[in-house]
Amino acid sequence: MTDTAACSPTSPTSLDPADPAAWEDFRAQAHRMLDDMIGHLRTLREQPVWRPIPEALRARWREPLPAQPVPVAELHRRFMAEVLPHAVGNAHPRFMGWVQGGGTLEGLLAEMLAAGLNANVGGRDQMPLEVERQVVHWMRELFDFPDTASGLLVTGSSTANLIGVLVARTRALGVDSRRDGLGADGLRLVAYTSAAAHGCVAQAMAIAGLGSAALRRVPVDADHRIEVAALRRMLAADRAAGLQPFLVVGTAGTVDVGAIDDLEALADLCAAERLWFHVDGAFGALARLSPRLAPRLAGIERADSLALDFHKWGQVPYDAGFVLVRDQAAQLAAFASPAAYLARHPRGLAAGSPWPCDLGPDLSRGFRALKVWFTVMAHGRERLGAAIAENCRLARRLAERVEADPRLALLAPVALNIVCLRYVGAAADPADGPRLDEAALDALNAELVADLHESGVAAPSTTMIGGRTAVRVALVNHRTVEADLDLLLEALHHFGQLRLRQARVSGAGLPILSDESSR
Structure with a gap:
């Protein structure tokens, strides 16, 4: 047999290394790069959470398009010196501002393998699709969905929620609406979600051509959960006005405080009203991995569709969103588009129908499933669930410390892993000095969050609770421990x-009320 490796021709325009020595040089360089990233993750606690970008560095990254090659070693050097130190920092255990997972070493390796494979998993008969179907099978099992359910890995829950809206829209208007448009039958569709729901739901309504004004924002109760009685009244009013309700979006983990809607009550209502029930479970849905937390999500198994992010509490590297639809036929009706160049066949590469491109908008898709598979297989359901439960325990512990400290105020109940607090300082004790008014406290808390960012100690965020600025601490990282909360509070007080x-x-800057005017 001929040694094909020894006599393989090399194109003069190939982008691969030119000869065996160049291949070995590249291999050595690749090992150095992998070692550097593993070293970076190992020493995260010794690094600032975030560093501001120097303006001179920012200006350098406006250089012209290079005409000639730059050695990979130089690209690596620039990455380590200029990019890595000024990333958002969500791998760090004290990144607490936004709901972003910390990633894992296994996910890093999976991304490397997936990039080397360079698979387009939009369709065709290939093993990467079986890996994605394995992930779909796991999610059916986790959420007690039937075998008829279909799933799709996407960029994130913004896209997953959009797919949920589009499937519900097609079900309401019929598959002919894909050809004839939204106004063909004169129906005016309306949808409903909580006032605390993520803004991507309104954006999905706009992208779907229904208009963000067709999304009704239902009031929430003291626990920031949708008021089901108010929803019933709004449904009746819209029907009386000649509108057609078609969709209710419940939330499992609201963006501000982590509240979970009464999913059982919403499922009952949707069944009685014949409405599509979608759940935005961007981060909260994966609390099902924890036996202690799973009961809080009762009713999620009755959803018609569900959005979640593996790159949040699943700790999978970005990006790895997911949508699960109870009835695959409904998802196919919304997206499948036969074309000559996508013709299927029972044999060869064109086998394996349906393909992922039949279930969503993308024909070109990366191999996201591999990093999900690696992470789940490497750690298992119990360990991932324990990490989620620990985040929630730490959040409860932080809330207890806030309530015990007169310099701090807790602004919302802690449902899962998000703590919304407020630094009140001298407002708590007149002996400490003049009392700040509420507007001054708003300004103070916003500045304190920026101070924490620039110090590199911790990175919480701000949100508005009851019209007041809150310091929002979202605990999502599997690396976070109670000592990190100590550092956060020490720095906040400092x-x-x-x-x-x-x-x-x-006497300048923050407005301070005089002792006389504060009485």
């Missing part, structure tokens, strides 16, 4: 006292 002291001395 910067709070410093700012109050400066304001008292200078």
Whole structure:
């Protein structure tokens, strides 16, 4: 047999290394790069959470398109010196501002393997599709969905929620609406979600051609959960006005406080009203992995469709969103588009129908499933669930510490892993100095969050709770421990006292009420 490796021709325009020595040089360089990233993850606690980008560095990244090759070693050097130190920092255990997972070493390796394979998993008969179908099977099992359910890995829950809206729209209007458009039958569709739902639901309604105004924002109760009685009244009013309700979006983990809607009550209502029931479970849905937390999600198994992100509590590297639809036929009706160049055959590469491109908008798709498979297989359901439960335990512990500290105030109940607090400082005790008014406290808390960011100690975010600025602490990272909460609170008090002291001395900046006017 001929040694094909020895006599394989090399194109003069190939982008591969030119000869065996160049291949070995590249291999050595690749090992250095992998070692650097593993070293970076191993030493995260010794690094700042975030560093501001120097303007000179920002300006350098406006260089012209290169005409000639730059050695990979130089690209690696620039990445380590210029890019890595100024990333958002969500791998760090004290990144607490936004619901972003920390990733895993296994996910890093899976991304490398997937990039090397360079598979387009939009369709055709290939093993990467079987890996994705394995993930779909796991999600059916986790959420007690039937075998008729279909699933799709997407960029994130914004896209997953959009797919849920589009499937529900097609079900309401019929498959002919894909050809004839939305206004063909004169129906005016309306949907409903909580006032605390993520903005991507309204955006999905706009992209779907229904208009964001067709999304009704239902009031929430004291626990930030949708008021089901108010929803019933709104449904009746819209039907009386000649509109057609078609969709209710429940939330499992609201973006501000992590609240979970009463999914059982919403499922009952949707069944009685013949409405599509979609759940935005971007991060909260994966609490099903924890036996202790799973009961809080009762009713999620009755959803018609479900959106979630593996790159949040699943700790999979970005991006890895997912949509699960109870009835595959409904998903196919919304997206399948036969074309000559996508013709199927029972044999060869054109086998394996239906393909992922029949279930969503993308024909070109990366191999996201591999990093999900690696992460789940490497750690297992119990260990992933324990990490989620620990985040929630730490959130409860932080809330207890806030309630015990007169310099802090807890602004919302802690449903899962998000704590919304407020630094009140001297407002808690007149002996500490003049009392700040509410507007001044808003400004103070916003500045304190920026102070924490720039210090590199921790990275919470801000949100609005009851019209007041809150420091929002979202615990999503499997690396976070209670000592990280200690550092967060120490730094918050440090910067709070410093700012109050400066304001008292200078008399400028934050407005401070006099003792007389504060009575």
